[in-house]
Amino acid sequence: MIPGLPQKLTQHGLPQRVTVYEVGARDGLQNEKAVVPTSAKAEFIERLAGAGLWMIEATGFVHPKWVPQLADADELMPMLASRTFNEHTRFPVLVPNRRGLVRAAATGAKDIAVFASATETFALKNLNSTIDDSMKEIEATLQQALARRMRARGYVSMCFGDPWEGPVSMRKVTDVVVRLIDAGCTQVSLGDTIGTATPGHVRTLIDALERRGVSRDRLAVHFHDTYGQALANTYAALQAGIATVDASAGGLGGCPYAESATGNLATEDLVWMLDGLGITTGVDLQKLVDVSSWMAGILGRPAPSRTVQALMKGSKNG
Amino acid sequence: MIPGLPQKLTQHGLPQRVTVYEVGARDGLQNEKAVVPTSAKAEFIERLAGAGLWMIEATGFVHPKWVPQLADADELMPMLASRTFNEHTRFPVLVPNRRGLVRAAATGAKDIAVFASATETFALKNLNSTIDDSMKEIEATLQQALARRMRARGYVSMCFGDPWEGPVSMRKVTDVVVRLIDAGCTQVSLGDTIGTATPGHVRTLIDALERRGVSRDRLAVHFHDTYGQALANTYAALQAGIATVDASAGGLGGCPYAESATGNLATEDLVWMLDGLGITTGVDLQKLVDVSSWMAGILGRPAPSRTVQALMKGSKNG
Structure with a gap:
């Protein structure tokens, strides 16, 4: 060494x-x-x-x-x-909507990423929309992307905690993840936007997703180091079978x-x-x-x- | 939250x-x-x-x-x-030798910590001694501490890598840990002095120590964040049954x-x-x-x- x-x-x-x-x-x-x-x-x-x-x-x-x-x-x-x-x-x-998709396609982009929120408050603050409305725009965007033979990934923000709402239920996260996959995302990245996650939480969410039929090879993790937890959380995700890590x-x-x-x-x-x-x-x-x-x-x-x-x-x- | x-x-x-x-x-x-x-x-x-x-x-x-x-x-x-x-x-x-022990005892200290090196190079550079000579002084110090009914912990430096020697064999580390416990330490803290350890290494060393008869409740871990690995390593140590963490x-x-x-x-x-x-x-x-x-x-x-x-x-x- x-x-x-x-x-x-x-x-x-x-x-x-x-x-x-x-x-x-x-x-x-x-x-x-x-x-x-x-x-x-x-x-x-x-x-x-x-x-x-x-x-x-x-x-x-x-x-x-x-x-x-x-x-x-x-x-x-x-x-x-x-x-x-x-x-x-x-x-x-990254493509937020159909307008962005048109711009991306004009440059020859072959892979896109869309972003969704697990919480209503963040959807309102960041996407200026409810979760449902923002998901409808994402679904329309994904439909056009697939028609152009693009590959798509989805990001989900606030999977482990929300600065306004506090704890985020597994159900909210899994609902959005499943919806993104159903709409054609080949991979969904679970974002700990405010960095509050700890390893047991990571494992629990991945298990909850599996129970909803989301296999581990469809998932990525996206951790922040706000509280110094990112690498410990990554290790927990690897142990849970995750093989794509954002950094x-x-x-x-x-x-x-x-x-x-x-x-x-x-x-x-x-x-x-x-x-x-x-x-x-x-x-x-x-x-x-x-x-x-x-x-x-x-x-x-x-x-x-x-x-x-x-x-x-x-x-x-x- | x-x-x-x-x-x-x-x-x-x-x-x-x-x-x-x-x-x-x-x-x-x-x-x-x-x-x-x-x-x-x-x-x-x-x-x-x-x-x-x-x-x-x-x-x-x-x-x-x-x-x-x-x-x-x-x-x-x-x-x-x-x-x-x-x-x-x-x-x-912390007490480096018998002279330090006398000073500590004079202040009424009831718990001491001694420190040893897993590598010869660090022993020479930090303790100005070979491992064996430094261990003899530590053993003499521990003997006097126990006679005074003090409790003693041992630190081992360079358990996961040495800046001069590179990789450190499990055998070197386990030898020093066993010797510290045999000399009366109730706990030994495994130090990643230069911060190079990763979680698999942590687990492997703890397993190697168990094979040498050192139970997990006698061990603590002491990680450094030089490469940002400290908390991931800690999580691995917890999974291996370690319940004392230095910070x-x-x-x-x-x-x-x-x-x-x-x-x-x-x-x-x-x-x-x-x-x-x-x-x-x-x-x-x-x-x-x-x-x-x-x-x-x-x-x-x-x-x-x-x-x-x-x-x-x-x-x-x-």
Whole structure:
């Protein structure tokens, strides 16, 4: 070893291979104050692919008024098309509705992601709609996407707690997940938007979904580190048979300073654990650290990922 | 909920009760640049006890030349004796050798902790000795401690990786653990000094120790967050039956800035998870957050604990 790589010691009952669904370029950059130039975004995505990531959410076709950081989605996608990637690499894009879908399709996007809320309050605040109305728009969007032979993933926000409603019942979450799958999503990502989940909760929700007929290979998990729980929750999800984990390179979207260190699970911290568990991801950790360090330079601040910090400084004792 | 407390959803096979072994006042403050006034240390410990912690490592009788932050150990302990604590509260003190034991005994200390290394290189660098020679001094120290009817815990450093030697064999670790228990330690804490451990490694080591006759109720775990793995490793240890977890209030000893965010597991992040898992600790999370915020004020910088950051700012969405 001589730190840089963890020692491999696997455990029974875990997936042999995990797909890291990289959200840094979309969910990460969307939550950064700085707006990154489009060409740097394209280079970022190219470098992420060069580090072995192959499922890279690239951007979102959301309204530029609400998310100015992603206002360049229509320019970014053609830039990616002009670059050379491994044929297996995919670039899903976030699409909130049929209008977004048309924009995404015009850029040649083949994979989309739609987003739903498990709670009425968040649906009202974030989607300006009831759950039912927002699901109807999502279903219409998915119908058109499938007609265009696109693949679709669904995100569900507030699966483990809501800042206004408090605890979220399993029933609310499973209802939305089942509806997304029935509408054609090949995968649904369970989002712990406010980071309150703990491992027993994760396991319980996955079990509840199985009882509703949702098999584990249709599920992904999306944890936040607001209370430092993201990786422990991920481990619980792996034990429950989940094999797709969302993460953000460098921990993009969470600020390393006290004010808002509530971001996504850092891809490097995730890959460190998966490497140690002997689980194949295809990701080259040191290359990924280099990419995140480069992006931190563009953003003008250190990466929140602890693994990036440790490997950048070549720390030999902590 | 309305964040502040996680939703409780337990899991089968976990301990119903966990002892949080609080190391902030010793291991935490020892690794802070600022030297905290002795009276503030006494107040810190009193407040930690007020938050429900009852196993609080108070200081260390190490050479003040090497650890100036703990040079006031002889003054601190009488201050604690003059304050009122719950009768069950214990204040172990770190003791490196017989000389330290004499000092500790003079202050009325009833619980000590000795520290050993699993690797020769770290023994040489940190203890200035071979493993065998350092163990002989530890054994002599333990013998005198037991004669004084003290209780003793052993720490083992570098159980999961060594910055100079790389991977550490299970055999090296189990040899030292068994020797500490044979010499009279009632508990041995497995230290991931450089933070490289992952959950499978944790489980494998605990299993290896059981095969050497070390039962799980004799073990504690001490994880570092250098690579963000501490809480996932803790969850794996709980699943393996470990019921004592070392943690540092507020994440003391780890700096929240990029340069050295390699500290101990934060007690608040741990308690958040344990609360969520329905595991009893006796700790009042919000009170503990208040204590850590107060100490952060004394140190003049934010607490590294994500839970402290989240609960201090009353974050309602992350």
